[in-house]
Structures are given as C-alpha cells and as structure tokens.
Amino acid sequence: MKKLLYFLILALITIQTAQAHVGSSGVLMQGQAGPYKVLIDVKPPDVIPGTARITVFVETGNAEKIFVRPIYFRSGDKGAPSSDEIQPVKDQPGQFQGDIWLMERGSSSVQIQISGKEGKGEFIVPIAAVSTAQRAMPKSLGIGLSILGLLLFLLMITAIGASVSDGILRPGDVLSARQKRKRWINMGIATIVCGLILYGGSSWWNSWAHEYKEFMYKPLTGSSSLKQDGDQRVFQLKIDTTNWEGRKRGSLLSTLIPDHGKLMHVFLVRTPGLDAFAHIHPERTDSTTFQSYLPNLPAGKYLVYADIVQYSGFAETIVDTLDIPEHVLKNADLKKTAEEDTYVITDALNSPGKIPIDDNVVICGKPGTKTVFKDSSYAIWEGKPDRPLEAGKPYLLNFEVFNPDGTPTFPEPYLGMMGHVAVLRSDGSVYIHLHPTGTFAMAAEQTLKNRLSDTTRLIKRPSPKIFRDSIDRYLGKLKSMSTLEREELLMTEMGMYKTDGSAMTNMEHGNRISFPYSFPKSGRYRIFFQVKRNGQVLTGAFDAQVRDTTTL
Structure with a gap:
C-alpha cells in the first residue's frame, strides 16, 4: 500500500512538472x-x-x-x-x-x-x-462544423455540375440527354477531386496534430540513488536520455550553464511530513551523472527536485523519489561537495512542535510568528497567522532576520543572493525555488538579457565540447576562490552589485528580504527559508494555508 501511495505521489508531481518548477x-x-x-x-x-x-x-x-x-x-x-x-x-x-x-x-x-x-x-x-496541453474541440462545435462542411461539399459538387448544364442553358431550353450525362460525369469528377482534397487536408491536419503531440513539452527524467564512500553516503542522479534522438534533445547535457555558480541544485524533502530538508549541489561526473556527498539525513522516503538550466536560459526540474535507509555514523566529520550544502530537521506537518531538539532541528513557524535558527538567531514571516492566503494572488513573502538578542541582522550573500526559499505543497505537487528577484532562474535572466544585446539574427547551437570545457573552467575558477571573492563575483555577474561593488541594483541590503510568489492552488504549504550568517547557512521553516477563492 505504501509503495502504491509513493508511486501515485511521484506520478502526480511528474505529470504536473512544467519547466523549471513543479x-x-x-x-x-x-x-x-x-x-x-x-x-x-x-x-x-x-x-x-x-x-x-x-x-x-x-x-x-x-x-x-x-x-x-x-x-x-x-x-x-x-x-x-x-x-x-x-x-x-x-x-x-x-x-x-x-x-x-x-x-x-x-x-x-x-x-x-x-x-x-x-x-x-x-x-x-x-x-x-512550451506546449504542455492539447485542446479538444467541444462536441457541439464539432457537430456544427461537420454539418456545415457537408453542406459546403454538396454545394460545391452541385455548383460544378450546374456550371456545365443548367448554368449554360438559354431561357426556356431543356437539358438534353447529352447535357444531363455531362452534368453527372462532371459531378462525379468533382466528387472525387473534392474527396481527395478533403483527404489531403485531413492527412495534413492529422500529421500536424501528431507532430504537435510528439513535440509537446515532456520534462527531463532521472533516477536518484545512493552509494557508499567509506563511512559516508553519496547522492547520485542519472539523467535518462532514452529516446532523445526522436525528441531532438541533442547535446543538451553538454551545454548546461551554472545558476548561482552551481550546475545543479537539488532539494531533498522527506514525505509525507516534509520534516527533513536538504539543499545540495551535485557536480557533473560524466554527461548524464551528477553526484555529491549526502548530509546526515534521517531515514525515510524523500522527494527529489533537481534544477538545471540550458545554455538558452531554458530551466528544467527533474523529479524523483529516493529511499534513504538508517545510517550510523562512525565519524562525525562529514565531507561536503560544496560548502553551501546544508540540511535541517523540523516538526512534521501533522505534528507541530513535536520533535526532540538537537543541533540540526528547527521548529516550524507560520505567518506572523518566528522560526529560530540553530544558532539562536531567528526570522519572522510578516503576516497574520489566522488569515489564509489566496490561490492565484501575487504576494511578496516578507521575512525579517534578527540576532538572538532581537536586534536586526544583515544576512551575508549566499550563492549570490541575500536569501533563498523553497516552497512545497503537502502532497509534493507544487515545488518552486524562489529568489528575492522572482520565480525564475537567475541564469535565464542573464542569458536572455545578453541575447537582447546580441545582433545575431538566428543563434546557432554551440559546440558541445568547447562549451562544456569553458563551463568546467569557470566552475573550477569559482571553487578556487575564497568565499568572499566568489560571492562578490556572482553578485556582480547577476547584476546585484554595480561594477564598482558599491551598491546593489536589484535588491535592498537589510534584514528584510522579500520573495514574490503566487500560490497556484489551495492546500497546505511548507516554506523553507535560507540565509547565511557568520559564514553559516541557516534554514528555517514556515507553514501556510492557501484557499481557493473561486469556490467562495
């Protein structure tokens, strides 16, 4: 029964996947x-x-x-x-x-x-x-068009027959046997010709509809797994390239670009309680395989969301589920693939506040309340806890960050931004990775801004090997930098700082961070809010109830 439930969850979130989010x-x-x-x-x-x-x-x-x-x-x-x-x-x-x-x-x-x-x-x-749906013609419209088409077909044949018989008669004349025969012959020929035209049109339409269906957007798929590296577990994601030739995916995996300095962002969330969360950054080991060290997550079934961005700025999310077994650490010093990799444990959706407290546990908050980070600093989500949010309405999710003593604290840059948010619906059918600037990948914005200033009429696909080598060199350069140098470079590239580093252009630097978002449908949501303070990535959690106003 559990396997069936998890299969249905995975099927649901896979069906609803659309580009860079779910x-x-x-x-x-x-x-x-x-x-x-x-x-x-x-x-x-x-x-x-x-x-x-x-x-x-x-x-x-x-x-x-x-x-x-x-x-x-x-x-x-x-x-x-x-x-x-x-x-x-x-x-x-x-x-x-x-x-x-x-x-x-x-x-x-x-x-x-x-x-x-x-x-x-x-x-x-x-x-x-991209096309993600196929419209069906209303039945009444189809019947009406069929009747109209039949009438036009009969009128066409009748008109052609009349053009060689009744249409050339003088007033008072009667059709001869020869003229009647000629009319029927021409009507027969017209029937065959019009039938062939209709058949050709129908074949063209069916071919076009088949091609449309064939090239409707289908999200990338992949399979995640764990392997052992000494005492530590390694997360691995392999992208499925089956039938890519027919889909014209080409050399997509060799022309990925970094977003916030990372080629892939993976979010792991334990289901059904959404009570364990990790944000990690697997590195490319070959064209289809990405892997990173796994944090010390508790055992359970996890939803996997992996974000990547193509060279054109087209962002996608790969969705999977992963079973993480119980694991006893012999060595407390875990390796990290990226220094920004982090995880947190919180109370389950259906058991608020009921969780033993340790170093990696935070208690979930809600609008108008605070969530305390593991270093005793805290964040408050502005809002009223007893007022549900409305589906489809644009919101600014405003968070304020404070020191343990209640004074405002200014977060440090974290992957080129002042903060990150992951939003999940309780059933996993909605997932999105937000930034203070919006609901899109920053790499997409950079790419499309550059394309606007490019005078090339039709852009050509880059050479996969040359492109990949240049990206690998760039990623190697970022890894060799100090944290401060890397964050400054990322923020400059994304337009967060002026070229002289003197000020921000798209974000206000304070203890208040805003994330624009519109909840797509009603339900219970969990929001994971991440900032960086004193060199440490901190994660807090908030819950929200969203209602559908169309049913009120």
Whole structure:
C-alpha cells in the first residue's frame, strides 16, 4: 500500500512538472525598471502558439504607458515582433494588463518598456514558452462544423455540375440527354477531386496534430540513488536520455550553464511530513551523472527536485523519489561537495512542535510568528497567522532576520543572493525555488538579457565540447576562490552589485528580504527559508494555508 501511495505521489508531481518548477508555470518578478519599481506577473499559455497574460504593478513612480513584446532566444531582438501597448486596469491605480502572442516554443523573454513623468525604464522577464496541453474541440462545435462542411461539399459538387448544364442553358431550353450525362460525369469528377482534397487536408491536419503531440513539452527524467564512500553516503542522479534522438534533445547535457555558480541544485524533502530538508549541489561526473556527498539525513522516503538550466536560459526540474535507509555514523566529520550544502530537521506537518531538539532541528513557524535558527538567531514571516492566503494572488513573502538578542541582522550573500526559499505543497505537487528577484532562474535572466544585446539574427547551437570545457573552467575558477571573492563575483555577474561593488541594483541590503510568489492552488504549504550568517547557512521553516477563492 505504501509503495502504491509513493508511486501515485511521484506520478502526480511528474505529470504536473512544467519547466523549471513543479505546478507553478507562471513567472513573478520584482525589480527596478529605470525610475520605476515594478512587480510583474506573467502567465504563459499552455499551448503554443498562444497568448500570455501580462500584469504590471507599478509600485513607485507614475507610469503612463507600458509596451510589451516577446523576444525569442533563437531569433533575438532582430527577429522579434513590434511592441503592443497594455492598458491601465480600471479602478486599480498603477496596474496595467494585456496579452501578447507567443509564436515560438522554447526559451523566451518579455521586454517591458515603461514611460511616464519620471522618464523611461525597461525590464526583461524570462519565460519558457512550451506546449504542455492539447485542446479538444467541444462536441457541439464539432457537430456544427461537420454539418456545415457537408453542406459546403454538396454545394460545391452541385455548383460544378450546374456550371456545365443548367448554368449554360438559354431561357426556356431543356437539358438534353447529352447535357444531363455531362452534368453527372462532371459531378462525379468533382466528387472525387473534392474527396481527395478533403483527404489531403485531413492527412495534413492529422500529421500536424501528431507532430504537435510528439513535440509537446515532456520534462527531463532521472533516477536518484545512493552509494557508499567509506563511512559516508553519496547522492547520485542519472539523467535518462532514452529516446532523445526522436525528441531532438541533442547535446543538451553538454551545454548546461551554472545558476548561482552551481550546475545543479537539488532539494531533498522527506514525505509525507516534509520534516527533513536538504539543499545540495551535485557536480557533473560524466554527461548524464551528477553526484555529491549526502548530509546526515534521517531515514525515510524523500522527494527529489533537481534544477538545471540550458545554455538558452531554458530551466528544467527533474523529479524523483529516493529511499534513504538508517545510517550510523562512525565519524562525525562529514565531507561536503560544496560548502553551501546544508540540511535541517523540523516538526512534521501533522505534528507541530513535536520533535526532540538537537543541533540540526528547527521548529516550524507560520505567518506572523518566528522560526529560530540553530544558532539562536531567528526570522519572522510578516503576516497574520489566522488569515489564509489566496490561490492565484501575487504576494511578496516578507521575512525579517534578527540576532538572538532581537536586534536586526544583515544576512551575508549566499550563492549570490541575500536569501533563498523553497516552497512545497503537502502532497509534493507544487515545488518552486524562489529568489528575492522572482520565480525564475537567475541564469535565464542573464542569458536572455545578453541575447537582447546580441545582433545575431538566428543563434546557432554551440559546440558541445568547447562549451562544456569553458563551463568546467569557470566552475573550477569559482571553487578556487575564497568565499568572499566568489560571492562578490556572482553578485556582480547577476547584476546585484554595480561594477564598482558599491551598491546593489536589484535588491535592498537589510534584514528584510522579500520573495514574490503566487500560490497556484489551495492546500497546505511548507516554506523553507535560507540565509547565511557568520559564514553559516541557516534554514528555517514556515507553514501556510492557501484557499481557493473561486469556490467562495
């Protein structure tokens, strides 16, 4: 029964996987567009070609006009369509909304241009434009079109027959036997020709539908396992490349790019209580295999979410489950693949506060309450604990971090950001890795910004070996740096610091950290909040209840 339950959980989260997250297809992004601070909500279509809904919330400044246009990674700025203006929302000051067509599948971005009293500003929002659904024609529409098509078919044949008989008769004349025979012959020929045309059209349509179905987005799959290295366990993830030739995946695994300085981010969460959590960074050992030392996680069944980013900026999440057996350590000094690798144990969803306290245990909080880190500092999630959140509504998840004595503390850069958040629904059907700038991979934003300034009309796939060697050299360079040097480089590359290192451009450096997010559906959620303090990565946990307002 347990095996069946875990199989159903895995099947559910695999079916709902969409690009870089699980169950969260939209993009929320916050930042500065020139003089305007904005929050942007993009809801991409699940069918390509299709329309994406763009909502822009102008938080500071007086915006008057906003223009948007899609820019595809493959064709760049030179191959992009002209901009469309989106309109102000009635009775919602500072809010603009509109739709844009996405015609090409793959890695894309939306360019948002704002003008107003304070001047002009521009913003680039990375999105993944892929078909994840197939629309069925309504039965009533199908019947109606079939009847109309039959009538048109009969009218066409009748018209062709009349054109060689009744249509050429003089007033008062009667069709001769020869003319009647000619009419029937021509109607027969017309029936055959029209039938062939219909058959050809039907074959073309079926072929196109088959190709569409064949190239609908299918997420990467992989299998995770454990192996032993002396007294320590090693986590291993192998990406499944079965049938890749038909899917035209090509040399994808040789053209991955680092996000926050890591080629892969893996989150392990014990199910069903979501009471054990790890954030690790496996390294590539060959084209399909990634591995890293496993923290001292307790035994149980774990959900595995592995994030990677392609050279085009297209981000994906590989989903799996992993059984971790009980393990007795003989040596307390565990190795780490990356110094940022960390884990935490907390109370289960259904047993709040009921857990023995030790060095790696934190008690889960909720909005308006605090969660205490293992170094006795703590974080508070702003909000009211007795007020459920609403599904589909854009939120800023605001956290404040304090020293043990209650004074504000300023987190240190952690993988180029001031903080990270992982959001999971209780059944594992929703997972997302958030940053203070938004719900997208930072590597995707960098790639698409660079593509905007590139004048190449059609970009070519890079040489896999040359590309991979350059990435390996870059990763080796990062490893050889001190922590301070590495964080400064990552933040500079991601635009978090000005080139002189004097100030941040996209994030405020304080004890308050905000993460934009819209919960996709109702249910119970657990939020793992991570910051760095005194050189140590700290993880806290919060729970939230989300309701579906459409049923109220």
